[in-house]
Amino acid sequence: MSTTQRSEGMNAFFDGFINSSTTLQQFVHQYDNALRQKAQKELEADFSSMNTTLPCGSQSLIERQYQTEYTQAKFVEVQNEFRSRMNCFIKNITKEGTITRYTVKEDVIWEGECRSKFHVVVFDPVTTYSHCSCQLFEFRGILCRHSLLVLGQEDVRNVPTKYVLRRWSKNVRRRHTLIKASYTNNIEDSKMQRYQALCKRFYDIAEVACDSETASDNLLSDLNCIAKTLGVCTSTTLSMVNDASHMDGRLHGNEDVRPSSEIDGILVRSPVAVKRKGRPRTKRLQSTVEKITKKKKSHATKTKHARNSNDIGYVDRHFAAAFQNELGPTWSLLDNNGHTHVVTYNMDTVNPRITNGWGQMRNIYPERLNDSHISFHYVGNNNFHITIYFGACSQERRESFIYDGTNYPDTSLFSVKLTKSQARGSHLDLQIAFGNLIRSKGLTQVMLLGQKDGVMCSVLVSVTRNSTKFGKGWKEFCTEYGLKEGDVLVFEVNNLGNDILVEVYINGCPCTVIHPISV
Ligand SMILES: [Zn+2]
Missing domain, CATH: 2.40.330.10 (DNA-binding pseudobarrel domain)
Structure with missing residues (x-):
């Protein structure tokens, strides 16, 4: 068996179960064992989430709200944001109609020095919705420290339900556990048999009922009645879908910090990545940091040292200077297909460089990076949206993109x-x-x-x-x-x-x- 780097997840899944000399027969057994162990771990996590409670670190009712709702692992993440609230300070408050705009300063320690980062939180007192320019909620689904600070300031006792994502609720019933698997133990067996017998009966009825519209409608209303008596909530799946669309919609917002209420109801899908035909539009607006990467054939024979220097990315000094109060050491580059690359920035405004991760990115788009360019759109808080333009790029055009440090005199x-x-x-x-x-x-x-x-x-x-x-x-x-x-x-x-x-x-x-x- 061999796995490629792209499917690292597989390696983690089979870690300790298979190795390079595992035969196919052994693999089948070990696959079952791996699944059984996963299920066991999940059960243990469920058990500890349901039967033990992590204490709240603050007197906030919002923290309690998450404590009762979230699994332990997620609650720990939420608590980290609550703890980090103490490094944040409200610096400025402006009112725009019914909306309040907070500027929040966050102190961070970098190389032994204290630095400040600024974030804008927009708060709507009517809906108690908030939106922070750090976009932590949009990216990770966790309400950020800045928003929590503002919610505290605004005396919000409970966050709206859309900030409590159902996918991390410890009260979600896992339905797939009803499907028979090789690792199932006997205790669950009778429950599964009932489930399968019921499903079989439902399929038989559905097959007949779907022939006529009236029969289908009657069956549906009967089923709804039965669902009510059994206390089944029919909106479960719906709310899970809603969670996803919230995340999806915000992910591609730019630094526009409209309060979330304004964009509610609009489902923004991820842009479809379409290969552009021919050369890129020459009138295309230039972006924050424009770079071009050239991959020469000689790369194949490069020494290790040369490969390391390949890992350095040059950053526009004007950009670095203009955003020096905001830029931190770690940048996330998100491409149109949703791949995120994390690179390290040296925080040096005189010689701004990406010191780590750039070469790795080149390896991800290897064949095509020759004669293509990448446009970087800075969306705030160390996040960039990148678009890779494949295809021929004229010499003049290329020169206007290149930033190589020597373009700048002293x-x-x-x-x-x-x-x-x-x-x-x-x-x-x-x-x-x-x-x-x-x-x-x-x-x-x-x-x-x-x-x-x-x-x-x-x-x-x-x-x-x-x-x-x-x-x-x-x-x-x-x-x-x-x-x-x-x-x-x-x-x-x-x-x-x-x-x-x-x-x-x-x-x-x-x-x-x-x-x-x-x-
Ligand atoms: Zn934030």
Whole structure:
């Protein structure tokens, strides 16, 4: 027996039961043994879920709600979010009609330093639905720490039922246990025999009744009556399907953080992956990080060392600078077919790199990566939606996609997310490193060059307070570009000459404009 890497799940399933020298005859026996062990483990987990209770860690009624509903394994995951709530703080609250928008700061420790990540939670007080930009619920079905914090703030005692997924309920009755299997024990045998006898009878009746419409209707209403007397809930399957559609619909949302109530009822299916014919549309909107990967024939003879360097992905520095407060060390790349790739980001805005996982991704689409490009659409919180465009790509087109680090001369990038007073005020205080660089050039004024026009701006240096500011001209620049609170500016300063030009990218440069990918 041999299994391929793609079916790792099989390896885990048969772990300890078969090996490479297992014969077919042994395999048949071991298959039964593996199934029996699985069933046994499931029974044990069921037993502990039903008969023991994990204590709640907080005084929240929502936690109690999950405690009574979820299996132990899932409740542990929920509890982790409750625990992590203590690292989250509400930073800003804005009202938009009936909807409240919370900005939540989360402290995380990375390489011994404390860093902050920001998330937006939209809360609808009417329905008590909430939606967080981290999309944990959409991806994993677990209500995230940020939403829990907001629900606590809003005095929500119980979460709506749609946040309690039935698939993880310990009260779900497993029907497949009624089907006879080789590992079934004798105690369950009489129950199964009854079940099979009943099914056989139902099939006989259904076969006759389906001939006539009236007979079918009568049979159905009779069955409903019987179901009522037996206390069978007919909506079970329906609610399970609903759970799935909730997850499905949100998965492909972009960073649009509409409250969930607005998109309820709309079933968004996964996009169908269709191979594009011919060359890609040249007018296609560019995405956040555009990369091209070239696979040469010589790869086959590459040394191990070379293969490792293949694992490095180059990241657009403007993108890294613009989102430096948000980007964490682990990124999830989700492709159109629902495959997720996890890559490691080095958190270095000067030389941003993907240090792990990139090469593995190349191996997944190996034959086709030659002459194709991947578009990355950043949807927030370290998640990217990727689309792989197969097919020929012209040389010019390819060059416009390539980011190889050498395209950038020796430049420094600084990003600022404008506060209200910075966007409206007469000056901008510069970060220390940015200020030092400007001062080191001995400049008294700089030209702030945006995409429309340049604005001359004076540089104010205070030696005693060790501060540097953009003074006269800043207000004009803000007015010219209509800057407002929350806009992210990336300043690019050339380190080589004594330039007075500072290029300013407002909410992303042309190469970092965020557009949804059309599929
Ligand atoms: Zn969240």
